[in-house]
Amino acid sequence: MLSFVIRRLLVAIPTMIVLVVVSYVLMFAAPGGPFNSEKPLPPAVMANVEARYGLDRPYVVQIATYVWNIVARWDFGPSFKYRDQTVSGLIAQGFPVTLTYGFWAFVVAVAAGVSLGVAAAVRQNSWLDYGAVGFAIGSSVLPNFVLAPILVLVFTLWLDWLPAGGWYGGEARYVVLPVIALATSYLAAIARITRSSMLEVLNSGFIRTARAKGLPMRLIVWRHALKPALLPVLSYLGPAFVAMITGSVVIDMFFSTGGIGQSFVNSALNRDYSVMMGVTILVGALTIAFNLVVDVLYAWIDPKIRY
Amino acid sequence: MSGLTDPAILGAPERDEGGRSLWADARRRFVRNRAAMAGLVVLLLIALFAFGGGLLARHDPATVNFTLIGVNAYKGVPSLETGYYFGTDAEGRDLYARTVQGTRLSLLIGLVGSLVAVVVGTLYGAVSGYLGGRADGAMMRLVDILLSIPFMFVLILLLVMFGRSLLVMFVGIGLTSWLSMARIARGQTLSIKGKEFVEAAVATGVRPSRIVLRHVVPNLAGVVVVYATLLVPEMILYESFISWLGLGVQEPNTSLGALISAGSKQILGQYTEPWQLWFPLGIFVAMLFSLYFVGDGLRDALDPKDR
DSSP states (O other), X not given: OXXXXXXXHHHHHHHHHHHHHHHHHHHHHSSSOTTOOSSOOXXXXXXXXXXXXXXXXXXXXXXXXXXXXXXXXXXXXXXXXXXXXXXXXXXXXXXXXXXXXHHHHHHHHHHHHHHHHHHHHHTTTSHHHHHHHHHHHHHHSSOHXXXXXXXXXXXXXXSOOSOSSOOGGGOHHHHXXXXXXXXXXXXXXXXXXXXXXXXXXHTSHHHHHHHHTTOOHHHIIIIIIHHHHHHHXXXXXXHHHHHHHHHHHHHHHHHTOOOHHHHHHHHHHHTOHHHHHHHHXXXXXXXXXXXXXXXXXXXXXXXXXXX | OHHXXXXXXXXXXXXXXXXXOHHHHHHHHHHHOHHXXXXXXXXXXXXXXXXXXXXXXXXXXXXXXXXXXXXXXXXXXXOTTTSOTTOBOTTSOBHHHHHHHHHHHHHHXXXXXXXXXXXXXXXXXXXXXXXXXXXXXHHHHHHHHHHTXXXXXXXXXXXXXXXXXXXXXXXXXXXXHHHHHHXXXXXXXXXXXXXXXXXXXXXXXXXXXXXXXXXXXXXXHHHHHHHHHHHXXXXXXXXXXXXXXXXXXXXXXXXXXXXXXXXXXXXXXXXXXXXXXXXXXXXXXXXXXHHHHHHHHHHHHHOGXXX
């Protein structure tokens, strides 16, 4: 088990390096640097500016310094656009917000998705099953950037129950709509996967044996069927996590929650490369770490996996 | 089942075998699937709309009608008389012509994305799976590394650095779309590799490159077609997502994502011109719905073990 974890870590590290190098190289390959403006700076001033941000040194040194500063001091460098802000400062501001509603959305999607999928599979071809399947198909064509305005239209403009946006330190009423908007499509996908794998498990021999010896359905599902049925769900959680992080950009923009996605899009609109790179690298690191956790969990739950 | 392992039938579906080939079987199954056929019809109508709808437009998509500014809410309503079938957008441009333009762009993105996936992903996966051993390990490791990078962020990085042009968008989407296709093709190749006809080809001294192209790739067709259809909506969602953020295609070009973004801002701001959301959104949802149904139908028709 330990050697499996170590081997997975050995894959994770080059992945991280590839990501950092690719984004850094992209920045240099890009036509037009961050300090190009309509009125070109005098060469002497330009040289000064580049020296200030360390852009006059060889690329390899720059990348090494960049990586070292992140690893050793959690320092992603200064923002190229706003002199009084550092990238790590922006991340420290936005990240807790993203983490809060992202966590709740994840919990809601997994808990509700699994319950819905199990219920639909146990009562196959009932109205509940059809409802679950219909919901799953419906929400797969309603991405969160479509769902969010519809939610606001219904719950804010028509019903006047919840605020349309803002964060206010994560007060409950401000968190509800972002969580629903982010969770729904993953909830549906998890329900669909759970349902089909649960159906497969329920049709297998050991479940028939359990029924034959007279175990109540509830016990069969809990004791015997749930664990094998959840394996495909577990392997979906990796991609779901990535998609949720990406989706959080929409949530941040639409609900003005002030999360990390907002600084990403703002920096994209401002061509503030260092902020974009910092966020990309952070998100990449999170993704890799999460995939690692999922893989280890998978190996732990599924005895058939050899590691 | 013998039709499954016979490369002659899969490789040349147009040849008349006298009997029922796998493809003829699949077609029968597909035609009998009512949801898939309905999806196909809707999809064809949308394609007709996207590529021929411009002929019906009475206004140019980029022309601003200055007489409508400020009085859009009651003069720009959808009507057959003024020729603004879908009304006008906030700038007084013909929403019908712009929706045609946006739908066309979305369809093109979907097609290009899956085309790259089909060509690059299939070949890469087939070669990797066929070679096996070290080469396979290295090639798949590369895919794993690329898959765990949050590509939406990298794509936005690309768009910001190299300008928001269609070319960058196509390249960026092409870069990501082939990855999971390569994995699927590889898995399938592994099982094909052990079949007798491949063994026979090896025994008669056929070159490896020829075996991959003539014997392995045609047998991947079923899986590849199914997955490519499911990839189209994904690519369309990608593009719409980026355009929704305002980081995608630039004016005067437009896409469904950009139109939905503008429409939802309008509807949440004043709610005087709701058609600006409902028309693009309706087409978008109908398109995704029908693509999912067609993809599902194809999977049922072509993947015999999933029935």
